[in-house]
Amino acid sequence: MNELIIVTKKLVFQNEEKAKRTAELIIANKELAFQNEEKEKRAAELIIANKELAFQNEEKGRRAAELIIANKELAFQNEEKEKRAAELIIANKELAFQNEEKERRAAELIVANKELVFQNEEKEKRAGELIIANMELKKAEEQFRLVVESVPNAIVLVDSEGFIILINNQVEKLFGYERNELIGNKLEILIPERLEAQHPGHRDVFFKNPKTRAMGAGRDLFALKKNGAEVQVEIGLNPIETAKGIIVLVSIIDITERKIQEAMLKKHNKELEQFAYIASHDLQEPLRTVSNYMRVFEEDYIALLDDNARKYLQSVNNATKRMSMLIKSLLDFSRLGHNKKITYADCKKIINNVIADLQTLIKKTNATIDVAEMPTLNVYKIEIGQLFQNLITNAIKFQKKDTRAEIKIRSRKVDEKWLFSVSDNGIGIAPAHFQKVFDIFQRLQVSDAYQGNGIGLANCKKIVELHQGEIWIESTLGEGSTFNFTIPNLSL
Numbered sequence: 143m144n145e146l147i148i149v150t151k152k153l154v155f156q157n158e159e160k161a162k163r164t165a166e167l168i169i170a171n172k173e174l175a176f177q178n179e180e181k182e183k184r185a186a187e188l189i190i191a192n193k194e195l196a197f198q199n200e201e202k203g204r205r206a207a208e209l210i211i212a213n214k215e216l217a218f219q220n221e222e223k224e225k226r227a228a229e230l231i232i233a234n235k236e237l238a239f240q241n242e243e244k245e246r247r248a249a250e251l252i253v254a255n256k257e258l259v260f261q262n263e264e265k266e267k268r269a270g271e272l273i274i275a276n277m278e279l280k281k282a283e284e285q286f287r288l289v290v291e292s293v294p295n296a297i298v299l300v301d302s303e304g305f306i307i308l309i310n311n312q313v314e315k316l317f318g319y320e321r322n323e324l325i326g327n328k329l330e331i332l333i334p335e336r337l338e339a340q341h342p343g344h345r346d347v348f349f350k351n352p353k354t355r356a357m358g359a360g361r362d363l364f365a366l367k368k369n370g371a372e373v374q375v376e377i378g379l380n381p382i383e384t385a386k387g388i389i390v391l392v393s394i395i396d397i398t399e400r401k402i403q404e405a406m407l408k409k410h411n412k413e414l415e416q417f418a419y420i421a422s423h424d425l426q427e428p429l430r431t432v433s434n435y436m437r438v439f440e441e442d443y444i445a446l447l448d449d450n451a452r453k454y455l456q457s458v459n460n461a462t463k464r465m466s467m468l469i470k471s472l473l474d475f476s477r478l479g480h481n482k483k484i485t486y487a488d489c490k491k492i493i494n495n496v497i498a499d500l501q502t503l504i505k506k507t508n509a510t511i512d513v514a515e516m517p518t519l520n521v522y523k524i525e526i527g528q529l530f531q532n533l534i535t536n537a538i539k540f541q542k543k544d545t546r547a548e549i550k551i552r553s554r555k556v557d558e559k560w561l562f563s564v565s566d567n568g569i570g571i572a573p574a575h576f577q578k579v580f581d582i583f584q585r586l587q588v589s590d591a592y593q594g595n596g597i598g599l600a601n602c603k604k605i606v607e608l609h610q611g612e613i614w615i616e617s618t619l620g621e622g623s624t625f626n627f628t629i630p631n632l633s634l
Contacts, residue, residue: 296394318368352381490516509547537566
């Protein structure tokens with residue numbers, strides 16, 4: 143019974159629990175139904191959401207494709223940007239360099255502007271100086287005209303085309319033209335017709351190498367007067383550089399009278415040659431006869447003569463020999479320059495040949511000769527050799543007693559000529575005799591200690607003048623002498 147009660151109680155309790163469970167189940171079912179409804183709502187919403195999600199996925203796909211394209215475009219743009227960045231870096235560097243250059247140019251421009259300001263100031267100064275210089279130039283031109291007018295020679299100023307631009311009064315006197323008849327005309331108006339065609343070529347040659355030169359020396363030049371008469375002339379050409387180019391100052395000298403005198407001189411020289419011929423042949427013959435008879439007399443009768451007679455005989459022999467030597471020297475002097483020939487010669491070789499020929503005399507007197515550098519010139523070679531031989535021989539001959547001759551030969555160019563000097567340490571010459579020693583047969587030393595015939599230095603002068611040069615002496619008695627002479631480079 144108790145067990146039944148207990149079972150009943152248990153059953154009641156279980157039923158109560160079942161009722162509770164049923165109530166809870168009803169509630170749970172309701173809750174489940176509610177949840178199912180919510181699930182259905184959620185499912186419907188989910189379907190909608192899935193559709194929306196699918197649509198969004200499709201949109202995302204499209205956006206992804208667009209993004210891929212955009213990324214590619216972005217990558218391309220980045221590459222372009224990098225290129226542009228590299229170009230920009232280079233451009234910036236170039237710009238920096240240009241800026242630096244601009245700064246340098248700006249600095250240079252500042253300096254240039256300062257220089258320009260300075261130059262402008264200098265230009266203003268120069269402009270002032272130019273005004274003064276132009277005034278001075280006008281004065282100089284006027285002075286030049288006055289100088290040209292005062293020159294005793296006929297002066298013609300010619301341009302490179304041969305037109306006469308200025309003459310002096312001497313031109314009017316020499317040629318018989320008025321000034322306005324010559325100025326503006328060509329120089330050919332003063333040239334004989336037979337020579338006129340050659341003149342333009344000569345003028346062109348001169349203007350290619352303009353330098354001061356003489357024309358007419360050694361050949362015949364003629365000019366034409368207004369009246370048609372010809373006059374023999376010598377011409378000097380002197381180029382002058384001007385702002386308008388080279389012009390030439392032509393100096394014209396009428397040498398008609400000189401040519402007449404030269405013809406007379408040639409006639410006199412011819413007469414002198416005839417005299418020299420007579421002296422050489424007609425005078426030498428009696429001298430030889432006297433000399434022969436004196437030798438025979440001396441050989442046959444010397445034993446019969448006393449001391450005084452022997453002295454007289456010796457004096458006659460010496461006088462005969464001296465006379466013969468003087469006649470020969472006179473003949474040599476008169477013939478000097480005949481058959482002359484211009485040769486391009488080394489003057490040092492000429493001197494060395496002379497020294498070689500004089501070796502016996504040089505060794506005998508123990509003389510020393512110092513020869514400096516010498517030029518090579520167009521000269522009369524044989525005559526130049528005679529000139530140096532005479533001067534060296536005199537330097538050795540006219541030496542102080544117990545003194546060794548010391549001779550120095552030098553040369554240097556002076557203007558268009560060469561100046562030669564032969565110096566010694568001999569007895570010297572007094573200034574009063576500087577010109578006299580060059581005269582023929584003039585001997586300053588008549589003592590037997592210094593032998594000579596008085597023709598050596600006359601020969602030297604003639605040889606120098608033959609070369610269109612000059613000769614002179616510098617000397618101090620007891621100390622020595624220097625013979626100076628000039629020689630131009632002759633035209634072949």
